[in-house]
Amino acid sequence: MNLTGKKILLGVSGGIAVYKSCELLRLLQKKGAEVRVCMTEAATEFVAPLTFASLSKCPVYLKNGAVEARPFQHIDFPRWADLYLVVPATANVIGKFACGIADDPVSLCFMSCTCPRVIAPAMNVAMYNSPAVKRNLEVLRGFECTTVLESPAGELACGEVGQGRLMEPEEIVKWLDGSTSSPTLPRSLSLSKGKASEPPAFPVAKDIDPTLDDTLPGYGKKVLLTAGRTEEAIDPVRYISNRSSGKTAVALASVFYANGFQVEVVAGPMEAAFPGGVKVTRVRSARDMHDAVMSRLECADAVVHCAAVADYRPAHAADAKIKDSRSQLTIELVPNPNILRDCTAARASRTGKEASRSQNAGASRNQNAAPKQQVIVGFALETDHFKEHAAEKLAKSGADALLLNAPVASDSGFGHDCVRYTLVRPGMEVPEMKMGGKVDLAQEIVGFVIDKLRV
Numbered sequence: 001m002n003l004t005g006k007k008i009l010l011g012v013s014g015g016i017a018v019y020k021s022c023e024l025l026r027l028l029q030k031k032g033a034e035v036r037v038c039m040t041e042a043a044t045e046f047v048a049p050l051t052f053a054s055l056s057k058c059p060v061y062l063k064n065g066a067v068e069a070r071p072f073q074h075i076d077f078p079r080w081a082d083l084y085l086v087v088p089a090t091a092n093v094i095g096k097f098a099c100g101i102a103d104d105p106v107s108l109c110f111m112s113c114t115c116p117r118v119i120a121p122a123m124n125v126a127m128y129n130s131p132a133v134k135r136n137l138e139v140l141r142g143f144e145c146t147t148v149l150e151s152p153a154g155e156l157a158c159g160e161v162g163q164g165r166l167m168e169p170e171e172i173v174k175w176l177d178g179s180t181s182s183p184t185l186p187r188s189l190s191l192s193k194g195k196a197s198e199p200p201a202f203p204v205a206k207d208i209d210p211t212l213d214d215t216l217p218g219y220g221k222k223v224l225l226t227a228g229r230t231e232e233a234i235d236p237v238r239y240i241s242n243r244s245s246g247k248t249a250v251a252l253a254s255v256f257y258a259n260g261f262q263v264e265v266v267a268g269p270m271e272a273a274f275p276g277g278v279k280v281t282r283v284r285s286a287r288d289m290h291d292a293v294m295s296r297l298e299c300a301d302a303v304v305h306c307a308a309v310a311d312y313r314p315a316h317a318a319d320a321k322i323k324d325s326r327s328q329l330t331i332e333l334v335p336n337p338n339i340l341r342d343c344t345a346a347r348a349s350r351t352g353k354e355a356s357r358s359q360n361a362g363a364s365r366n367q368n369a370a371p372k373q374q375v376i377v378g379f380a381l382e383t384d385h386f387k388e389h390a391a392e393k394l395a396k397s398g399a400d401a402l403l404l405n406a407p408v409a410s411d412s413g414f415g416h417d418c419v420r421y422t423l424v425r426p427g428m429e430v431p432e433m434k435m436g437g438k439v440d441l442a443q444e445i446v447g448f449v450i451d452k453l454r455v
């Protein structure tokens with residue numbers, strides 16, 4: 001079945017495999033399908049709705065309507081869909097589907113949709129083999145226009161081995177488009193509403209990485225992001241840090257990924273989770289982040305410094321917990337390395353070396369031989385004199401742009417989906433700040449990077 005133009009509703013319930021549905025969403029889009037997402041509350045604990053909203057470019061249907069819910073999403077979404085895919089399906093939602101319970105977005109959509117439904121169970125082997133789950137899956141297999149995908153056996157996320165793994169996203173897509181010949185898989189579905197039938201098969205080139213889409217503007221480009229906050233140890237149990245939740249970085253990673261970039265993140269501690277397909281290296285302190293970024297810098301076409309890095313750290317971290325004497329304690333602070341400035345300095349030195357190399361090779365007369373400049377974007381969080389501080393920081397940093405943001409309103413900034421921001425560029429007046437979603441902010445930065453890389 002050709003997935004081009006098909007409308008697919010992706011139901012996501014709360015299992016450890018939720019991150020794989022981000023990859024599935026991308027693969028379906030790559031096949032030309034339009035995807036919308038509904039999530040259970042438990043699923044949002046594993047991957048933030050913001051990730052699905054930015055990948056699908058559509059608000060996610062959530063129980064509490066946290067992301068721009070409309071009143072009739074429980075009817076609109078299933079009516080809109082040509083196919084309802086539940087990936088991963090937890091033991092819990094499987095039980096609800098089988099029993100006719102509809103008290104969350106995923107089970108509500110299951111009940112109210114009239115299109116074909118496909119369920120990909122994923123759970124621990126003991127749960128999968130439990131009499132209740134076995135019975136519920138059997139009940140669902142008997143429902144009209146409902147297909148239960150195999151859960152392959154293998155090593156499970158919990159470390160046990162057995163049946164209950166989520167079918168891999170590539171396999172689900174191959175099965176949907178009819179290009180798989182695996183005898184273990186159930187037959188595919190036609191995406192015509194209310195009717196299941198065998199689709200025509202067509203071959204998929206085996207040597208093409210299915211997650212890369214050469215029609216996207218970022219195809220073949222690498223972006224390095226910093227994310228989250230840093231923690232600067234005072235002693236083994238205490239540290240200096242800040243309130244960054246990492247939501248902006250997740251929005252950025254998702255939008256870069258959705259635009260075809262290879263995304264690598266160096267992330268300090270943070271609450272928000274990255275989508276599958278994004279490579280994440282975890283660090284804790286500013287110095288660790290500095291080292292991790294500098295060692296990855298050269299391969300990146302663009303670097304976006306989104307992390308809230310501590311400017312200072314205690315001069316000495318105590319080896320043992322500092323005892324409580326209730327007397328005054330003074331902690332000496334020393335400056336941390338400036339990661340943004342070190343990146344622009346490294347770029348300047350590389351560009352200088354490359355220019356002199358090409359001059360030596362006599363290529364300087366050829367405009368096309370000029371080395372492609374790495375794009376570097378920094379962040380400036382300010383609480384006063386926004387424009388002056390941002391302009392000064394941009395000039396000192398040598399970056400191509402600075403995202404000025406201000407977490408001043410009670411409903412924006414740290415931990416929220418909205419933020420006051422503006423993109424500041426060298427030689428231009430600092431624009432007025434506007435209030436927008438973190439996905440909007442991410443789209444502005446990604447657009448800027450794409451434009452710069454095209455020059």
Ligand SMILES: Cc1cc2nc3c(=O)[nH]c(=O)nc-3n(C[C@H](O)[C@H](O)[C@H](O)COP(=O)(O)O)c2cc1C
Pocket residue numbers: 012013014015016017040041042043089090091092093104122123124127
């Ligand atoms: C770390 C963790 C991983 C879990 N993984 C799974 C899983 O893979 N499959 C499953 O059925 N339940 C899993 N659970 C249990 C579900 O999250 C739990 O049953 C929850 O109530 C499901 O809610 P939902 O079906 O509304 O999404 C997991 C729980 C935790 C804490």
